[in-house]
Amino acid sequence: MSDVGSPVDGALAVAAIVLSLLVAAWALVATLRQRAPDRVQLIGLAVLELLLIGLAVLAGVALAGGDQPGEPGAFFGYLVTLVCLPPLAAVLARMEPTRWGSAIVCAICLVTPVVVVRLQQTWELLGG
């Protein structure tokens, strides 16, 4: 473990992962019930986006303070991708107002936690 705390490995990241999985579960239920993406999914995606932007701000503050990610290229790649995922899910969900729109929200909300974990790994790679 590094002595310098990782900015992307705190309560905010845990909250984002948990919320993402909750939205994925809700969207999966909607898919199985043949329901189009509902307000709960869209609000969930909006809150998730706020959490992820918060994560990006924390990373920015840490960088401004002189900290460096272990793999800068991959870290910024994952960070940019991560912040784009909930809007992508929302846009595709609006384009597809059927059960498959809910399936898209479910799929993207299952990918998001993976990207959060990869983001954490690319910060900590140095010395590990």
Next chain:
Amino acid sequence: MADPRTTPPSRTTPPARTTPPVRTNAGPGRLLIAVYLLFAIAATSRAGLQIITRFDEAPLAYLLSALAAVVYIVAAVGLARAGHAGRRVALACCTVELVGVLGVGAFSLARPDLFPDETVWSGFGEGYGYIPLLLPVLGLAWLWKTR
């Protein structure tokens, strides 16, 4: 209206037969395009980064990553454009993908020395939850279903 006695009911063709083929870019197809899009982003950024920062370490693996990235992008566009040309492009891409993931998967297990670093297709896509193996199969099934 035709006389019911001259046309046996079991032989009548339902009107659904004459409707145009289902579009590839709606319904389940849109989910497929979304997953292809995610893999296009993942493979493109991974291959780009690998080629820019450490191409010499594993040129074959990184070039294959780049090829996979291009195929995912073209497949997504082909499925999204829905026309006849789009279908053929998507069909070609899904076939290349299936051959690629099976070939690279087998090679990465038989000759690991050729692949010092992972590609999207290494070990049949195990680094990506075997979705690279599943995706071309689903793509071909979807093209078949909407033909």
